[in-house]
Amino acid sequence: MAAEFSPIGLLKDENEAQSPPLPATPSETITALVHYYRGEMGRMAGWRDRIDRTSNWAITVVAALLSVSLSTPASHHGVLLFAMLLITLLLFIEARRYRFFDVYRARVRRMERGYFAQMFAPQAPFKPNWAAPIADSLRRPAFLMSYHEALCRRLRRNYCWMYLILLLAWGLKISSPVLQAGGSETRHVRSLSDVASNAALGPVSGWVVIGLVALFYVAIAYASLHKEPGEGELAHGEVHV
DSSP states (O other): OOOOOOHHHHHHHHHHHHSOOOOOSHHHHHHHHHHHHHHHHHHHHHHHHHHHHHHHHHHHHHHHHHHHHHSOTTSOTHHHHHHHHHHHHHHHHHHHHHHHHHHHHHHHHHHIIIIIHHHHSOOSSOOTTTTHHHHHHHHSOOOSSOHHHHHHHHIIIIIHHHHHHHHHHHHHHHHOGGGSTTTTSOSSOOSHHHHHHHTOBTTBOHHHHHHHHHHHHHHHHHHHHOOOOSOGGGGSOSOOO
């Protein structure tokens, strides 16, 4: 009896025949590893460039709105509060980009520690399964850090200083009559009530505004001082982005 024709089986055989062969010799494996390393370096560098662009945007926003707010008494102190809002938006964008960067950076660092470091200067104990986490990441890509951890790290690296500069400028703005419209009659603030009066935003009381800003900066200080456990890349060396 003639064998039955199976188009599904034929299609499966064609797909298997078209699959690229795996490296069969050590030299082919090394060549594939080098090209893969270069590819991961390119992806890591691309996400690093996106992170740097977001930081540059944040610095530009801070510099521009500081100039607008402090250059003339007619400008409202709310410009600096708006700058804090924009910086927060950029921080969230950068934290998202940093999580992607961390995935590719971890793959590159595993290859460097597991293969290239051993090639240049072998040390014991050697972990021969250094490639297994990379294979798992390629099969099922997953983030290695939470959004909260990424926010805290980027805040501690760059953004805490921008927030501090904006806070100092805002405090100077609401406490210096010379930097406010019609403030030429008095050259100093006589009481905290004068500061609260200057900090008002339309119908919102100045005390409420000061309280909200204080709570916001308490959260910023807590996140800036938050330390992740010594795991992952933080446990290997001191040079980290």
